[in-house]
Amino acid sequence: MKTKILSILVLSGILAAGCAEQGTTNIDIVNDDAGALMALDYRDFDQAASKMIQSMLGSGALKKEGGGRYVVATGRITNDTMQRIDTDQLMVKIETEILNSGQAVMTSAVGPDSDQLLHDTRQLRDSDEFDTGTTAAKKTLIAPDLTIAGKIFQRNIRLDRNRQQVEYYFQLQLSDVKTGLRFWQDEVLVGKRGSDRSVTW
Amino acid sequence: MKKLGIILIAFTILVSGCGQKQQDARIKLQEGVASDTLGSNIVTKPVQHAFSALIGERIEITRAVTRRNNGGFLELQVEGYNNSFNTERFQYRVEWVDADGLLVGTKTTTWLPASAAGKSTFTITAAAPRVEAVDFRMNTRNQE
Numbered sequence: 001m002k003t004k005i006l007s008i009l010v011l012s013g014i015l016a017a018g019c020a021e022q023g024t025t026n027i028d029i030v031n032d033d034a035g036a037l038m039a040l041d042y043r044d045f046d047q048a049a050s051k052m053i054q055s056m057l058g059s060g061a062l063k064k065e066g067g068g069r070y071v072v073a074t075g076r077i078t079n080d081t082m083q084r085i086d087t088d089q090l091m092v093k094i095e096t097e098i099l100n101s102g103q104a105v106m107t108s109a110v111g112p113d114s115d116q117l118l119h120d121t122r123q124l125r126d127s128d129e130f131d132t133g134t135t136a137a138k139k140t141l142i143a144p145d146l147t148i149a150g151k152i153f154q155r156n157i158r159l160d161r162n163r164q165q166v167e168y169y170f171q172l173q174l175s176d177v178k179t180g181l182r183f184w185q186d187e188v189l190v191g192k193r194g195s196d197r198s199v200t201w
Numbered sequence: 202m203k204k205l206g207i208i209l210i211a212f213t214i215l216v217s218g219c220g221q222k223q224q225d226a227r228i229k230l231q232e233g234v235a236s237d238t239l240g241s242n243i244v245t246k247p248v249q250h251a252f253s254a255l256i257g258e259r260i261e262i263t264r265a266v267t268r269r270n271n272g273g274f275l276e277l278q279v280e281g282y283n284n285s286f287n288t289e290r291f292q293y294r295v296e297w298v299d300a301d302g303l304l305v306g307t308k309t310t311t312w313l314p315a316s317a318a319g320k321s322t323f324t325i326t327a328a329a330p331r332v333e334a335v336d337f338r339m340n341t342r343n344q345e
Contacts, residue, residue, distance in 0.1 A: 031312075031342075032312075033342070043311075043312070046308075046311040046312075047311060047312075047313055047314070049308055049309075050308065050309040050310075050311050050313060051313070053307075053308060053309050053330050054309055054327060054328040054330065055328075057272055057274055057328060057330050058270055058272065058274060058276065058328035059272075060270065060271035060272045062272065063271065063272045063273075093308040094308075096308055097307060097308050097309070097330045100307070100330065100331060101272075101274075101330050101331060101332075102331075102332065103272065
């Protein structure tokens, strides 16, 4: 009798565990040991950004001869993947480290993602409502010395009937505005192999 | 029969590493390219590979060098050797430390993949993105 009750209890325990709803958990972004995904996730962007930052700063391209700091503008970063990506996922990390390096400053005045408010507030200089001493004077914006532009693109290759290979290329280049000369460029490849049924868009 | 097996294993262990002629240490000739050794010979290979796996041969770090680059940033080069016959894939993360021993938080401190071919040297390089960094700490973990 006792054995029967125990068996029923164990069996119902196993059944109940199987039906239990998976709770929501926060991702441990410092030590995330979850398996890789076919699509790009934050770890891929962290990896690409880390390698790009080290390459760019390590090259000495941002070190201005004679001292001082370069002004850098972020140009267009094209998303040529099948995924909906905000390229800021890559660029914010790179811009942050350029700023923190102390070798260059970023400008918000120009570029595809420039701060529109910088231009709007300049219209206030003609307004009677504002103290003219507090509005930005003409010819105060600083033009960039360098621009960063790049591309993220994807190649899908079918390996066999059930598996595919997806290659994600992160490419960046740093160019001098006055001369158009390219001071630095690099490419980071993140490659994945997995089931053909995994969707990468 | 059992004795023969034991003798074969002992022989393999004893003479391992002696089968290859001395060559330039900077050049690694992989299996299928170089002449056969006990580790690559079709007869002795399974025994030596099994022994290597049994004693858990894996990665060892042989040297870590730092220097300041042209931009004034600390550069790190870590050299190691994969004692295993298999390609070892792992991840590493480098943390940068300032003169007071405090962590310099940067976006470069993230887990990055590394790979070392069997019985080969490997090199990992990293560069601190801040001039305050004077030293480093490196952690590794097995790649899933």
